[in-house]
Amino acid sequence: MPVSRRRFLASAAATAAGVHTASAAAAVKKPASTSKRLGLPDPSTxxxxxxxxxxxxxCASLLQNRKLSSVELTRACLARSRARDGETTAWIRVYPEYAERLAKAADERLAPGSEKARRRKSPLVCGIPLALKDLYAAKGLPVTASSQVLAGNVATGDSTVWAKLRHSGMVLLGHAHTDEFAFGVGTPQSGNPWNPACSPGGSSGGSGAVLGARMVPAATGTDTGGSLRLPASACGITSLKPTFGRVSAYGVIPLVWTRDHCGPMARSAADVALLLSYMAGADQDDPSTLAGPAVPSGGYPHTPTRGARPFAGKTFGVARESVDELPAATAKLFARFLDEVRALGAKVKTVDMPVIPTGTIGGVSSLAETGVYHQQFAPASTGRYRAELQAVVAASIGAQALPVSDYLTANRDRTRYMHEYNALFAREGLTCIVYPGSNVDGPTRKTVAGLTIFSLLAGSVTGNVVWANLAGVPALSTPIGRSDATGMPFGVQIGMRAWQEAELLQLAVDYQAAHPYWADAPKPLATPRDIPTSKVITGPKGKPDPTNTDAKHPAFQIIPTLATEPA
Known part of the structure; x- marks a missing residue:
């Protein structure tokens, strides 16, 4: 997409003024004319x-001002998906009839003077199509973790995230592919819209690909070891791994309960902020969400800070050991990014990150939790996992026989890592930490085939992504341009301390307003595909968990801390 398009979008973003959560939006009287008062771009621009x-x-601006209907938007996204998904195969299923029904209900809700409008003002995401990662339950629809193990499985209830978004009027277009049960750092079923021979990242690669290919404006993902951030870097979009517990994981098929983070994916940081405003919040079904501060009453910020130097007084810490491993073309992009943030007023300094404790990545603390979930499918379904995962699943089930002291020690080490991470921020006066989006410039699908988050070899491709999962802190991936060697997008990870989503999103919005690389789009793939479809099954019966599997979270959970040393 041309630079003029990016400049236009940056200018449009600068005219917006605020965002409301679903509850806040309901309490605000919606002006009949200006989008400015709605906190959205002027529809005339x-x-x-x-x-x-x-x-x-x-989308929100045009829908709220009734310049576009949800039915029209939904049909356009379905048509785009069918026209372009032949090589990316990012969708595992779409739901045309269900989406049409939800879109019509959204249009009714958005209609001026309707009974529903009088009772409850429409949230700003009302009528916008959405892709769910194929781990999120939506009642009466398949949820299969892109695995033959769960072929034919139908959700018996809604995940909390989908329940919130459905209540806010969003339209579920379909489920996007995940690496099988979210094990991998790639998504082998799917291709990257910038080059289908390349990986879209994983395990939320299907969500990244549908966004990058402009098939849908919003998606959800999960992140256990970089799985929100890797697809964002690979596909040229934006994602946020929130603080652990900021977004409920109830009704989402787990990989590692104490490391799984649910989060928003979209094209820009402003889009991500709006989506998070409707996803986040306390949930009694996921006690980890009760530990942190409340979601800001006005939602998360999506408007740029005024002035030419919004980063004045901010210090960016760079993990130099990760930067030194970059190929020349992406090292050049990363260096340019640092120059860009300096020009916006930031101070940049090299820092030494805390050492990742041994045993917290592929050791017993992670494998044992995975085994607790997957033992329900053994031994009858063991052969239905793809070949390279069968040994990992067997190892995870076997890990339950190891001493519980190993598990507890690993989690004590993890708490110590949190303290050391916070101490680094305090000692160095950091605003944020910055890592490259990946170590490889445009990894091919073959490069990442078979690599799981439990494999130490995965780090040679992904770079360091587990720091944010172990610390439980928010980490955002933003595009910073495309490689002049491969033409593929590249991003950076930006992390802050626990519960600082608002500050992190503001920083990303400010950066993208000045450098809107997110607005670049790949050349359209004219590769039609007859995407599988499903209809809603009324009143499905099965296990009480919404996923229709034994996915109940254990009472033991990690609680993020701001402490710099044990109490």
Whole structure:
């Protein structure tokens, strides 16, 4: 997409003024005319021909001002998906009838003077199509973790995230592929929209690909070892791994309960902020969500800070050992990024990150939790996992026989890592920490085939991503341009301390307003595909968990801390 398009979008973003959560939006009287009062771009500045090309904020502006219907937008996204998903195969299923029904209900809700409008003002995400990662339960629809082990499995209830988004009027277009049960750092079923021979990242690669290919404006993902951030870097989009417990994981098929983070994916940081505003919050079904501060009453920020130097007084810490491993082309992009943040007023300094404790990545603390979940499928279904996962699943089930002291020691080490991470921020006066998005410039699908988050070899491709999962802190991935060697997108990870989503999103919005690389789009793939479809099954019966599997979270959970040393 041309630079002029990026400049236009940056200018449009600068006119927006605020965001409301679902509850806050309901309490605010919606003006009949200006989008400015709605906290959205002026609809008269939105000059996109195909509705499928619209960003989340642009969709919201046109829908709220009734310049576009949800039915029209939903049909455009389905048409775009069928026209382009032949080589990416990012969707595992779409739900045309269900989506049409939800879109019509959204239009009714958005209609002026309707009974529903009088009772409850429409949230700003009302009517916007969404992709769920194929781990999130939606009642009456398949949820299969992109695995033959769960072929034919139908959700018996809604995940908390989907329940929140459905209540807010969003339209479920379909489920996007995940690496099988979210084990891997790639998503082998799917191709990257910038080059289908390349990986879209994993395990939320399907979500990354549908966003990058402009098939849908919003998606969800999960992140146990970089699985929100890796697809964002690979596909040229934006994602946020929130603080552990910021977004409920109830009704989401788990990989490692104490490391699984659910989060938003979209094209820009502003879009991600709006989506998070409707996803986040306390949930009695996931006690980890009760530990942190409340979601900001006005939602998460999506408007740029005024002035030419929004980063004045901020210090970016760079983990130099990770940067030194970069190929020349992406090292050049990373160096340019640092120059860009300096020009916005930031101070940049090299720092030494705490050492990752042994046993916390592929050791018993992770494998044992995975085994607790997957033992329900053994031994009858063991052969239905793809070949390279069968040994990992067997090892995870076997890990339950190891001493419980190993598990407890690993989690004590993890708490110590949290303290050391916080101490680094305090000692160095850091605002944020910065890591490259990956170690490899445009990894091919073959490069990442078979690599799981439990494999130490995965680090040679992904770089360091587990720091944010172990610390439980928010980490955002933003595009910083494309490699002049491969033409593929590349991003950076930016992390802060626990519960600082608002500050992190503001920083990312400010950066993207000045450098809107997120607005670049790949050349359209004219590769049609007859995507599998499903209809809602009324009243499905099965296990009480919404996923229709034994996915109940254990009472033991990690609680993020701001402490710098044990109490």
């Amino acid at each position: 939105i000059k996109v021909g195909d509705p499928a090309d619209l960003s989340l904020l642009e």
